Amino acid sequence: MSGSSVYIGIKQHLSRRLLPLAAGMGVLIALLAPATYVVIEQKSVQHLTDLYAGDLAAKLQDLALEAPELWKYQTYKFADITRGFHPALDLIGFGVLDEKGTPIAGYSSNDVNKMLGKDLSLGEDLLYTKGTAPIVFNNRRVGTVEIFVSDNRLKQNTYVLFCISSAVGVLLAFTVFRFPVRVVGRMEESLAEVIDALQKSERKYRSLVNNIPDVTWTADNKGNTLFLSPNLPRVYGFTPDEVCRDPSLWFGRIHPEDLERVKDAFVSLFLEGGTFDVEYRIRRKDGEWIWLHDRAVGTYERGGELLADGLFTDVTEHKQVVEKLAEQSRELARSNAELEQFAYVASHDLQEPLRMVSSYMQLLSRRYKGKLDEDADEFIAYAVDGANRMQRLINDLLAYSRVGSKGKEPQPIDCNDVMRQALDNLQEAVREAAVEIVVSPLPTIMGDEVQLMQLFQNLIGNAIKFHGDDPPRVEVGAEARGADWLFSVHDNGIGIEAKNFERIFQIFQRLHDRSHYPGTGIGLAVCKKIVERHHGTIWLESEPGKGTTFHFTIPAMKVSDDLKGGVS
Amino acid sequence: MNHPASCGPVEIFLVEDNPGDVRLTREALKEGKIYHNLWVAKDGEEALAMLHRKGEYSDIPVPDIILLDLNLPRVDGRDVLARIKEEEELKMIPVVVLTSSEAEQDVLKAYNLHANCFVTKPVDLEQFMMVVRAIESFWLTIVKMPTRI
Numbered sequence: 001m002s003g004s005s006v007y008i009g010i011k012q013h014l015s016r017r018l019l020p021l022a023a024g025m026g027v028l029i030a031l032l033a034p035a036t037y038v039v040i041e042q043k044s045v046q047h048l049t050d051l052y053a054g055d056l057a058a059k060l061q062d063l064a065l066e067a068p069e070l071w072k073y074q075t076y077k078f079a080d081i082t083r084g085f086h087p088a089l090d091l092i093g094f095g096v097l098d099e100k101g102t103p104i105a106g107y108s109s110n111d112v113n114k115m116l117g118k119d120l121s122l123g124e125d126l127l128y129t130k131g132t133a134p135i136v137f138n139n140r141r142v143g144t145v146e147i148f149v150s151d152n153r154l155k156q157n158t159y160v161l162f163c164i165s166s167a168v169g170v171l172l173a174f175t176v177f178r179f180p181v182r183v184v185g186r187m188e189e190s191l192a193e194v195i196d197a198l199q200k201s202e203r204k205y206r207s208l209v210n211n212i213p214d215v216t217w218t219a220d221n222k223g224n225t226l227f228l229s230p231n232l233p234r235v236y237g238f239t240p241d242e243v244c245r246d247p248s249l250w251f252g253r254i255h256p257e258d259l260e261r262v263k264d265a266f267v268s269l270f271l272e273g274g275t276f277d278v279e280y281r282i283r284r285k286d287g288e289w290i291w292l293h294d295r296a297v298g299t300y301e302r303g304g305e306l307l308a309d310g311l312f313t314d315v316t317e318h319k320q321v322v323e324k325l326a327e328q329s330r331e332l333a334r335s336n337a338e339l340e341q342f343a344y345v346a347s348h349d350l351q352e353p354l355r356m357v358s359s360y361m362q363l364l365s366r367r368y369k370g371k372l373d374e375d376a377d378e379f380i381a382y383a384v385d386g387a388n389r390m391q392r393l394i395n396d397l398l399a400y401s402r403v404g405s406k407g408k409e410p411q412p413i414d415c416n417d418v419m420r421q422a423l424d425n426l427q428e429a430v431r432e433a434a435v436e437i438v439v440s441p442l443p444t445i446m447g448d449e450v451q452l453m454q455l456f457q458n459l460i461g462n463a464i465k466f467h468g469d470d471p472p473r474v475e476v477g478a479e480a481r482g483a484d485w486l487f488s489v490h491d492n493g494i495g496i497e498a499k500n501f502e503r504i505f506q507i508f509q510r511l512h513d514r515s516h517y518p519g520t521g522i523g524l525a526v527c528k529k530i531v532e533r534h535h536g537t538i539w540l541e542s543e544p545g546k547g548t549t550f551h552f553t554i555p556a557m558k559v560s561d562d563l564k565g566g567v568s
Numbered sequence: 569m570n571h572p573a574s575c576g577p578v579e580i581f582l583v584e585d586n587p588g589d590v591r592l593t594r595e596a597l598k599e600g601k602i603y604h605n606l607w608v609a610k611d612g613e614e615a616l617a618m619l620h621r622k623g624e625y626s627d628i629p630v631p632d633i634i635l636l637d638l639n640l641p642r643v644d645g646r647d648v649l650a651r652i653k654e655e656e657e658l659k660m661i662p663v664v665v666l667t668s669s670e671a672e673q674d675v676l677k678a679y680n681l682h683a684n685c686f687v688t689k690p691v692d693l694e695q696f697m698m699v700v701r702a703i704e705s706f707w708l709t710i711v712k713m714p715t716r717i
Contacts, residue, residue, distance in 0.1 A: 352668055355691045356588040362693035363595065391691050 056162060057133035057145040094175040135164070142167050214313045221270040221299070221306040223247050235292075235314045237285025255281035255289065262294075269308055273298055276310060279319075291319040336404075343401035347394045354394065358387035389520075393508070396522035400507060403529045408448050410534075412557060415442035415456075415487075418449060419476065422457035429464050433472050440477035443485050445554050451530045456489075458523040459550050463491035465517060468545065484536065484553040495544040505538070527552075578604040578708050581631035583615040583648060584666075585640050589689070593635065593666075596700035602708055607631065612643025616651060619658055631661055633707050636683075638667040638674060646677060653682040660714065662707050666699075 095103050135143040148161040160177045215235055218227040224247050228240035236243075243249045254262055258280035269276040276296040281289050296310030361384045369377055419439055423430065430437065437460070445452075456476070463474045475490045496504060496511070503509050505528045510521040531538040531552045542548035580597065584590050590608050597604060607628060609615035615636075618625045634652065638645035649665070652658045662684040667674065670688050678686045687703065690696045 348669075351691070352586070355668065355689065356586075358691060359592055359693045359696060360588070363592070366693070 054133040054145075056147070057135045092176050092178050094173070096173045097171055140167075143172065144169075214311045216309065216311045218307055218309050221308075223251060223266070225250060226307065235284075235290070235312075236282070250282075253283045255283075257281075269296060270299055270306060276308070279315065290314055290316045340401050340404045343397055347397040347401065350394050351391075354387060354390055358384065358391060361387060393520050396520045396526075397507075400522055400526055400529065403451060403454075403526055403533065408450075410446040410448060412444050413447045413449050413452055414444045415452065415478070418452045419456050421453045422460060425453075425457055426461055426464065429461065433464050433467055435464050435467070435472040435474055438473070438475045440475075442476070442478050442487075443480075444557065445485060445534075446557055447534050447554065448530075451533065455527050455530045455552075458527050459489040462523060463489060463493060463548070465519070466491070466493040466548075468492060468494045468547075480556065481553070483556055485556050486551060486553050488549050488551050490547065490549040492547040495546050495548055496540065496542040497544055498542070501540060501542070504540075576603075578602055578633070579607065579629045579631045580604050581607045581609070581615075581618070581634045583609045583612070583634065583636045583640065583645065585610050585637065589637070592693075592696060593700060596697045597704065599697060600701050600704050602704050604708075605629075611641045612645060612648045615640075615648050616643060619652065630657075632713075633703075634661055634663045635666045635703070636663055638665060638669060638678070646681060649678065649681045649683055662711070662713075664703055664707065666703075 097103055131147040133145045134141050135145060144165045144167075146161075146163040146165065148159075148163070162175045162177075163171060164173045165171050210229070210231060213231075213235075215232050216227075216229045217225055219225050225240075225244050228243055230240060232238065232240050232243065238249055251259070251263075258278075262278050262280050265274075265276050265278045268274040275298075276294070278295075279291060279293050281291055283289055291314070292312045293315045294310060294312035296308045299306050299308045301307070361380060365377075365380045365384060369380075416439075419442060423437065423439075429435075460474055460476070464472060470492055473492050476488070477490075478485050478487045480486075500511055504511065505524050507525040508521045509525075510517075510519065527550075528538050531554070534554045536553040536555065538550065538552040540548055540550045582590060582593055584593065594606055597606060607618065609618050617623070618628055619631075621628055636645050636649060640648070645665070645667070649663060652661065652663060659682075663682075665678045665683045665686045666689060667686075668689045675686050684707075687699055690699055
């Protein structure tokens, strides 16, 4: 909507209830309800002033018909006639004069001029609007009615002067009314406020409608679009006019798969006054499909029609990003699952032929050891060793892939119990290396019992395995840190160089030769996977020759976990 | 004593598709002390034909014990197990599932189908030998079976 049409709309709306009252130079003041008025164009002011003059002239002609010779002397009736224009008019003077200008009744024109002071000097001040009408009697012009309305631009009282002159221009009678400045002022101020507020609101509205990327609309319950914001072409290609004229340019271009949904939502908006909130595809003017997020809340009635205002946003890009993300996450989940399945199947299926190699090598060794030459015995020994090592690798790979594929529902696990189990399993190693193990009280956390046991066992096992020259000592503890428990496994062993901190968590990475420290290099990779599956992180501090501390975090139990634990 | 071992050779029925495993089992049994005949079926179909003594297998004796692999061509070991345990004439024969699988669901499935025991083939030859001898001694000498008519 443009500024001028808002203005016209209001004028039309108000004019029905308006009593046009007074006019100024270029401004007509029309009285609305008690204290509001509106400005109308200059042309209408003149027109209305003329109309009043004509009306008054007609009334005087009626008087002349009643008493042809005396009509001039009945001009005192003016007061009554003219006062009828508006109750707020304040009669300040009237005069009936003879042809020489001597008052017969009331004041002389000079008296009036004195009364008005400089507010209004007839004939000298141009700040008035004049309306004129002839008084006709027996097809002869016998006089003239003139109405003068003073301008109110100077915030003065507005004066309305009615004058009757003879055919030759001699003033015969007049009435003067005052329209008090306080009323005018109040009306003007409130008008200014109304206009200002309207203009501001209109500017705000227009700027909003034009500048937001969304398109606003108004539609009726028959599916006709009555209004679309001017930024429509930017989104849709078609102009608001085109779409408002032809409803098929909207519903006819919605994707067939989405159309029912949109129609249902539209119907429910109008029938049930529900919320209209749908996403659908629509074909732009250039043939390209776009996604719109379209919504509206509630309906209203105007001119007997049920309408709704709504707003839609082009969410094509957003949709594409979301779709792409979903696709990627599906792909990732699939490839992860595939990888785990692959590792499991591969290691499982590798077992069979390996078992053959290793079994028959052993059978060979069993049956023919000492019966062939020394070389043969050595070859067989290497083959058996290789097969055994491969067996361990495969078993470890299986164990590693199981951490991913065989996780159980997390349950409250008392780490003290888990630790006892782990130490039980390590009994032999602990005894052999004469390790002193100090375990501080550990918390209860949500997790997988077997995996947590494996985690402690691997870390403590490592601490024992890589002991130094000092009597080995391993300390295990946990402390609360924010929403997590921070566990630590500290040893006084050989330590690890900082450059290897990353590497040791990779699968089958070994830092030492097999003859000194046996193992496949799976232990810490499994630890990392277990910690990550428990939503924690694992890292270490170490100094070669001094010892190593492995830290890992696991989220502390929430109250809801506690309840779960209590029930299960 | 009504045990088959007390009268003539023990009839051992092995269902195994891998000739390497067949030979290993044969070797392990050879090292044992029990007088036996080893009958071998290479797949599930052949196993059922032999157990039903169909056609060329009409002369085969009823086995005293069945060593059954699970992953078999044609008719799967699980199906063979189900059939054995459904049939009046066969269901009393002890079935030892001897497989390379350690999978929990395989173990569960086998016992649900009334396998008499589930053994995972050890990778190590010594252990394999030991397992076969253990099966032999438990099922063929320790356990008391009903008298055959």
